[in-house]
Amino acid sequence: MKLKHLAVMFVLLMLTVLASACGMNQEPITSESEGVWDHFFVFPLSWMIIQTAEILQGSYGLAIMVMTIVIRLFLLPLFLKQQKSSKAMQKLRPELNELREKYDMKDPDDQKKMQQEMMQLYQQSGVNPMAGCLPIVIQMPILMAFYFAIVRTEEIATHSFLWMDLGVPDPYMVMPLLAGAGMFVQMQLSTRNMPSEVAGQMKIMMYIMPIMIVGAGVALPSALSLYWFTGSIFMIIQTLMIQRNERKAEQSEAEAVEIK
Template sequence: MLIGLTVLLAGCTEINEPITADSEGIWNTIFVYPLSWVITKIAEIFNNSYGLSIVLVTVFIRLCILPLSMKQIKSSKAMQEIQPKLKELQQKYSSKDATTQQKLQQETMELFQKNGVNPLAGCLPIFIQMPVLIAMYHAIMRTTEISKYEFLWFQLGSPDYILPILTAGFTFLQQKLMMSTNTSVQQNPQMAMQMNIMLYMMPIMIGVMAFFFPAALALYWVTGNIFMVFQTLLINKPLMAKSNTGGDKK
C-alpha cells in the first residue's frame, strides 16, 4: 500500500494546478478542496498558522475514526482469546482436500461471528485514511498559502530532515506498544518473528518516504502517530484490566 501510494502521488497530473472552488472533478470537489478550505479557515482563527491548523485537522480526523480503532482493538483482543479454539479447528480439519478446507472456513467464520471477531476490522482505519492522506498531499501542494507557509523550523510545502526521523520514531513506538499488548504474538514464535521484522522495517520505510514528501504531510503523519500512541495507552489498559479481571474470576 505504501508503494502504491508513492506511485499514485508521483503520477498525479493535477499536482501543479491550484485548487479552488471552481476546480472540477469528483476528487477535487469532495476531497481536496474541502480539506484545503477547512485547513485555511482554521488557520485564520489562529493568526494564519497553517501548521497548527494541520495538527488540529489531524486530531479531528483521528477522533472521527476512533470508534473504528476501538472496534479494531476489541476485535484483536477477541481474536487472541479464541486462538486455542482456532487451533483446535485447524487440527480437526488438517486435511488439505477442498471439502475439509471448506468445512474449516465455515466453522472458523462461525467462531468469529460468535465471539465478535471481524478479520477486516484492522484494515478499515487504514482504508479510510488513504484518501485523506492523498487529499492532504494535494491540499498542501495546490494551496499556495499552505505550501509557502513556514511552521516551526520548516516550510510546509518542502521536504524536511527532522520530521521524517520523528515520524519513524513514533511509528516504531506505536507498533512496539501494540505488540506488547498482543499476547497471541508473544505465544507464537513464527508470528513474533514476522512482527519483529515489521517493527523495524515499517518505521524505516515510512521514514525514508517522508524525506521526499512535503513537510506538512510528515507533520500530519507525526501528529497521527502521537495520537495513536496515546490512544493505545488509554484504550488498551482498560481492556487488559478487564480481561485480567475476567481471567481471575474464572
C-alpha cells in the same frame, strides 16, 4: 492491530508517497477542481485546513497539526471497533487452529467442512471475521484525501512553521527523523500485547515503515513530515490509553473472580 492491517497501512503509505513522487495530479486544489475525488474528498479537507489556519492567526503548521488530531478523533470509533474485532479474533485463535489441524487442507471436502465449522464458531461467538476490515477500508479514503489536501493546498507551500518552509523538505532533516521515530514507537506499542508469533512476523515491517517515513520526509515537503509526526504522537497516546484501560478491565475482572 493485526498484521494484515499494518500491511494495508504499509501499502497505503507506499502508494501515497509514490503518487506524490511521480507528480500524480498535484495541481492546486480549488472549489473549481473537477472529479468526485477532488471535489468531495480533497477540496473540503483543504478548505478546512485554510479555515483552521485563519483561526490560528495564519499558522498553517498548527492548522495541519490540529486537523490531524481532529481527523484522528473522528476516526477513533472506527479504530476502537477494529481493535475490538481483533481481540475477539485472538480469543478464537486456539479453536481456529484446532480446526485447521483437524482437517486436511489439501482435501476439498475437508476444506468445505472446516469452513462450515468456522462459520458456526463465528456465529456462536458473535464474531464477524470481516468486521476488522471494514473500519480500515473506511479510514483509507479519508487519510489519503487529507494527505493530498496537504500536498495540493497552495497556501501551505508559501508558509513556514518553526524552522521549516512547509512547501520544501526540512533542510535539517529533524522532522523526518522525528516522524520516523514516532512511527517506530507507535508500532512497538501496537505489538506489545500481540501473540509472540504475530509480533515476530511484524518485526521487519516495524523497521521498514519508519525508514520509509524518513526517506519520504527527506524528499517531500516538510508539511507532510509534520502531518506524519503529529499522527504518530496521537496514535502513541491513544494506544497507551487503550492499553491502560484494558489492564484496568483485566484487573477488575481478576478481582471479581477472587471475590466470588
